[in-house]
Amino acid sequence: MNITTKSKYAVRALVELARRNSDVPVPLIVLAEARGIPSQFLEQLFSALRRAGILQSFRGVYGGFSFNRPPDQITVLDIVEILDGPIEPAVCTSDDACDKRAICSVGDVWVQAKLSVEEVLSGVTIQELALRESSLDGASMYYI
Numbered sequence: 004m005n006i007t008t009k010s011k012y013a014v015r016a017l018v019e020l021a022r023r024n025s026d027v028p029v030p031l032i033v034l035a036e037a038r039g040i041p042s043q044f045l046e047q048l049f050s051a052l053r054r055a056g057i058l059q060s061f062r063g064v065y066g067g068f069s070f071n072r073p074p075d076q077i078t079v080l081d082i083v084e085i086l087d088g089p090i091e092p093a094v095c096t097s098d099d100a101c102d103k104r105a106i107c108s109v110g111d112v113w114v115q116a117k118l119s120v121e122e123v124l125s126g127v128t129i130q131e132l133a134l135r136e137s138s139l140d141g142a143s144m145y146y147i
Contacts, residue, residue, distance in 0.1 A: 009086040012040045013048045014079055014132070017057075021074040021133035028060070028067030048086060055085045074133065080124035090124070092116045 015038045023029055031049060035042040049068055052058045059071040070077070083090070093113035095101035101110060 005087070006083055007087050009048055010079075010083045012038070012045060013052065013082050013086055014129070016040060016045055016048070017052075017074070017077070017082065017129045018132045018136060020068065020070065021129050022137060025069070027065060028069045030067040034068070051086060052082070057081065057085070073130070075128050075130035077129045078125045079127045079129075079132075080121055082129075083124055090117050090120050092120070 016034045019034050019037050020029055031046055032042050034040075035045045049058055049060070053060050053068075053071075056071055057077055058068050060066070060068050080090075093110075093116075095103075095107070095110045096113050096117045101107070103110075
């Protein structure tokens, strides 16, 4: 199981969108430039997120993207599962994938790993990441 660049870029762009806290749609190019993400790649990611109900898009001069669901109700796990599929560190973590599951002690390790990753990723929302990042931007730097 790998969390791909798709998920990493999408989370970064969604954090940027949440930080802007705008009542008007934010153009995709603005988000892409702010986060150093190729705009064509981000367009593909945001299309998938729109189809999944995370974002909504608006066309025209004042078009762009906004959240369809509040960012405090969107977890990192939601994004990863939409773009990269379910968390599965081994084939035997999915139902009925292994016929030796009943006699194999190793499968439990992979299932535990899956559950741990899901717990961490589902415990962090896009809004929390935006707030963390905002506090980092405002943090004072002290030099001695």
